Amino acid sequence: MNDAQAEVRAAIAGELRLMDPEVRASRERAAELLDPEFVEVGAHGRRYTYEQALGGLPDRAGAAQDGPRYEPYGMTGVVLAPGLVQLTFEARLGDRRSRHSSLWRRRDAESGWRMYYHQATLVPPDAARHDAATR
Numbered sequence: 001m002n003d004a005q006a007e008v009r010a011a012i013a014g015e016l017r018l019m020d021p022e023v024r025a026s027r028e029r030a031a032e033l034l035d036p037e038f039v040e041v042g043a044h045g046r047r048y049t050y051e052q053a054l055g056g057l058p059d060r061a062g063a064a065q066d067g068p069r070y071e072p073y074g075m076t077g078v079v080l081a082p083g084l085v086q087l088t089f090e091a092r093l094g095d096r097r098s099r100h101s102s103l104w105r106r107r108d109a110e111s112g113w114r115m116y117y118h119q120a121t122l123v124p125p126d127a128a129r130h131d132a133a134t135r
Helices: 003-018 027-031 050-059 127-133
Strands: 034-041 047-049 070-081 084-093 096-105 114-122
Touching: 003 070, 003 084, 003 096, 003 114, 027 050, 034 050, 047 050
Parallel strands: 034 114
Antiparallel strands: 034 047, 070 084, 084 096, 096 114
């Protein structure tokens, strides 16, 4: 495995951890995976800072052990620069489908990989038909 593949795999592992209800429910665990300069644009267009994301994550979808869980698919990554990886994928949460893009960065060996930016977009129910027509 080359360095680029290892960086993409590390980012994917972090992304999957952030979808784990135990991590989502724990401010301390989530803080290990979010960059202090983290920004998110949520599926409904709301902007979240690091503190807002950490404070609200336990109450957001996918955080309950007995509730719906994120089911990601089609996750791919590309190294944009050393220490910077972009991931793209789709996910289901219950009957909701969404498209995601996130940036993961590693400032140094001690801090590890952390999500720097995340964008989610809800996919309307008729999108599969439209997507097929535009291919």
